[in-house]
Amino acid sequence: MKVGILGGSGYGGLELIRLLLMHPYVEIEKVVSPSYAGQELSSVFPHLNQVELPSFVELDALEVAEGVDLIFFATPADVSATYIPTFHGLGVPCIDLSGGFRLRDGAVFEEWYNHASPSSELLREAVYGLTELNPEQIEHANIIANPGCYPTATLLGLLPIMKEKWLSRNSIIIDGKSGVSGAGRKVGLGTHFAEVNENISAYKVNEHQHIPEIEQVLSELVKKETRVSFTTHLIPLTRGMMCTLYVGMKESHSTAEIIALYEAYYENHPFVRIFSEGTFPTPKGVAGTNYCDIGLSVDHRTKRITIVSCIDNLMKGAAGQAVQNMNVRFGFPEKTGLVLTPVFP
Amino acid sequence: MKVGILGGSGYGGLELIRLLLMHPYVEIEKVVSPSYAGQELSSVFPHLNQVELPSFVELDALEVAEGVDLIFFATPADVSATYIPTFHGLGVPCIDLSGGFRLRDGAVFEEWYNHASPSSELLREAVYGLTELNPEQIEHANIIANPGCYPTATLLGLLPIMKEKWLSRNSIIIDGKSGVSGAGRKVGLGTHFAEVNENISAYKVNEHQHIPEIEQVLSELVKKETRVSFTTHLIPLTRGMMCTLYVGMKESHSTAEIIALYEAYYENHPFVRIFSEGTFPTPKGVAGTNYCDIGLSVDHRTKRITIVSCIDNLMKGAAGQAVQNMNVRFGFPEKTGLVLTPVFP
Amino acid sequence: MKVGILGGSGYGGLELIRLLLMHPYVEIEKVVSPSYAGQELSSVFPHLNQVELPSFVELDALEVAEGVDLIFFATPADVSATYIPTFHGLGVPCIDLSGGFRLRDGAVFEEWYNHASPSSELLREAVYGLTELNPEQIEHANIIANPGCYPTATLLGLLPIMKEKWLSRNSIIIDGKSGVSGAGRKVGLGTHFAEVNENISAYKVNEHQHIPEIEQVLSELVKKETRVSFTTHLIPLTRGMMCTLYVGMKESHSTAEIIALYEAYYENHPFVRIFSEGTFPTPKGVAGTNYCDIGLSVDHRTKRITIVSCIDNLMKGAAGQAVQNMNVRFGFPEKTGLVLTPVFP
């Protein structure tokens, strides 16, 4: 099977390349990057020296679509929103790593992204690609909206308890901490080493576009409008993400009971690992892999559960989950090409 | 005025030395470190080469007390708890940077520190040294319990709103993020560079001894027992701390209204700086100084305020506040020796 | 084929485990760690959760040797020196990642390691496992002394020019820079995050035991005693190593000429990549892989070549090269299990 990658010169695209090179059933046919078109990948990215890959090409939809079974969009949301309708029209399935197709409702999109979606009519056709939640839909989807990194870590940390409706709705608070690669390869003072190192920054406080994405999924699950508080922090690491979740319980349950609930829920989901009582996951423990590691602790004093959920933002939070979705969509075993041991330390 | 420092070879003690060397009215008379007794400070800490300081001495209470007007304890809690009664008996005022005297109630101490306080009878005599809260008491205190770093950032972020009782009690959630120097100079896998770098760790989840310290102050302020959820995270930076606080409001107020409340509260407190709407503080913005910087944002959707509070954990979170308390206690202007511009970047 | 790993709880051992799990012809049969014997690997290293591995066992030579085709020693040099004679006597081939068997001459060993080698009679039987230099010897070796990380980066950066004897002997200066994982998992102030971060340390200046290891290889190559200056620096990164080499030329050659010499030399060595003129490698460009990347620049003003050589110290500098040596020794294609794309960024 042959795939094309749009946005091959960003961190998400480079991670897709790393993964697809290890995938037994996939060949990388086209790598699109208007800024580097015509150049070899290894001349821009020396870490790819002596790795066999096609050169960067222009974003010409017809040419890119030619001879390709699937397109990955590792581009900004506006590029996805502009080009996915074209590829969709040409009958090429698309997996979009951006936020362009994650929200179903065009009005909500406009509220949080500050402009109308250029392809609002397709928003409802896209399937939200949280693999553990939507496998059947993903099997038949032609536009898969790969979830955001924070929503992935958050939702995997919440799904089992939402299902059981044990939690006090609207009590959910999400404190997210992310490495800098999540901000992409674009330069700016916000990613300047001298200002990020030895520092922590809260950003987009109460305004992050991952808020409606999380709320959309949670509201559908409990079939009632659900609101969350969500704050994101930039942490001085390159890769890795932790979401610390605080949820109020309707009535008190023991940590052991909660852990059992989570283990049962994720029994057949190989990429979600539940930690034993008293232990908590770290981003380094999932580095370079598609795992989401989850630890849980009940505080009986406040009747709240503290949930710690960790992913590699470029893997389960981006390229890894995209490959996982490709596997589900094209009938490969879910783990194909993704059986990796964390790079530790 | 002459002072002694116990625990002069830890990070808190070294920061006290840095500050007191700049203080116009203070002379460092004794620096105690049993492990290095007899050695010059500069032979252990080359950054102190050519700085005039006495050599390290043994912990002999009578000798240390001799000719000294004040003792700083930059020691573990059990050392403070063991030796403060002696110095107190000798009539020497003590400022304790450890947790040995912060909790008033011996039973609560035992619950959270897992052993009885060796000096529980003095617990009620100690004054909690959050300078902005307790200046009058500090003026006359002979045992000043310097607050913990997390409680300092948290309480300064909450004081104005607690006073007004605008908040929904028991709604408070504190997500703390700290640099590694807060863990002290003791070696262990938890501070090994290779495991801390490119990583984040949640630790002492729902079990941190700063929980009762925060709750004690808040409960006294609102005159009702108040519970908080509190999770601490180790972040790969040397210095710096951010607490992200989530508090539910009884009724909705605008961000501008909340900021005005905070500005009024801290009008005469030079070390607390309130940020304007839409901007948030960072640890780098207070590095090396005694400032506590606070940013605020109301989320009308959830009726919660997000409060971001930043300090340098070794300064306002330890040595800086200790010097500030010394100034208040001995009648120097509060800012003496503490007028520092952040080291940026 | 079945292998045992001694020192499975150190960074070198963990990296061996990561690699061998991906190797198609190898099964990890025994993982020895006296400190954790009896425990599951995943209980000590949560990043190995849900990875199938045997539990840690004691270091009982007879039991460990049983049913195993090869032993990796990822232990300190004294453990290797003590136990390799036993395993060797039992007829089990050993690949030693420590410095215990790298020096041929017992007197030199004693001079630099400050104690006699416990197995000096075997020193001459061991083969130095710089794969690119010694493949034929490695094929038949029963004790393979895997090179040190600095010697690997240094020697690969020097081999082509030594062979041609273009360089001015005794002009070689090696400035090495290493991440902290090279110091191992042992705790100490030298690896404490707060002291390593935002810092650089020169260590073992003119006393590093890698000096005789490098000189032994170079002296044999040019058949004359050769001396180098060598300084090592600890850099605040977890993984990665750069050696900057300065060598005087007998007569001036162009950078292009030198690059051509290196490209020819490494033509059939897939893990050494020579950079084009004006570009230089970085540790991030080889992270997680077995590559050694080399960049070259001639300075006609001083008649010196600057050579920049980068490896991942845990891979080509330890576990990666050990697996490469295993492949050569057991007749697998050299790249088996080592075709990896760098984890970037």
Next chain:
Amino acid sequence: MKVGILGGSGYGGLELIRLLLMHPYVEIEKVVSPSYAGQELSSVFPHLNQVELPSFVELDALEVAEGVDLIFFATPADVSATYIPTFHGLGVPCIDLSGGFRLRDGAVFEEWYNHASPSSELLREAVYGLTELNPEQIEHANIIANPGCYPTATLLGLLPIMKEKWLSRNSIIIDGKSGVSGAGRKVGLGTHFAEVNENISAYKVNEHQHIPEIEQVLSELVKKETRVSFTTHLIPLTRGMMCTLYVGMKESHSTAEIIALYEAYYENHPFVRIFSEGTFPTPKGVAGTNYCDIGLSVDHRTKRITIVSCIDNLMKGAAGQAVQNMNVRFGFPEKTGLVLTPVFP
């Protein structure tokens, strides 16, 4: 005395502001930044909240010169080269932190900076402001060319041995390692956190414009043309610089002898600290101060001295030395405003 700062929004300018706020005899009268003109410093740099400072102004030479006794140029070299002639013509002394006036010879300038100096006629009038080398000339200079950071660390590490002419000329090799703040506040991929973190980069290999600056001073000292090899490396830290110097000796001397030579040379220079035998300095040991720390080791095997020289690149390597030069030029005691203890850890 009143000063103006050009380039007040870069890291050098901000560090000047931090220092001058602590200086007892200086008032900051003008802070120039065309990009932020009209804005308050604290609105751009929140760490300066509640610090009394004038607002940013435009670069209008006549207005800036008005009422000012001295101008600091913390600007790129081309801005200094363009504007210093004007201020010089207006009779205002200038201290230039850029490279615009460090080279005496216009032809050399053009060779290394790749364009002609716009003010080559003034190059010979400028005094090279390595305070320890040139105090008498600095006292009477009207254009002080503040040395580059690498040349400062390198030259202070070489001065004593050059004077004595013990060294083998043209044997000098300089391996420089710098934090990222040395690259300034300009954004680019070269300073993007995700690419600098967990990485090391050699840059401008054999092409750095600090090479002729170092050679100019050394050649004058020994009165013969002297060439050095010099390679610079970007290290993942914000502040701090280490130069590791390798120099061949004409005949062998002991480390103790060399240390004695250095101690004698720097006896009356309070900012240079010589380390005792077997110990070596680190950037963290000088962080935030004007110190240059130097350690020395003789290798009798190769007849080379290894010299390790550390500075804070924004202090002794930029703003600190600029203030030191101002003190000398205006007759204040050399240490005024610069008596600071390193911020450790």
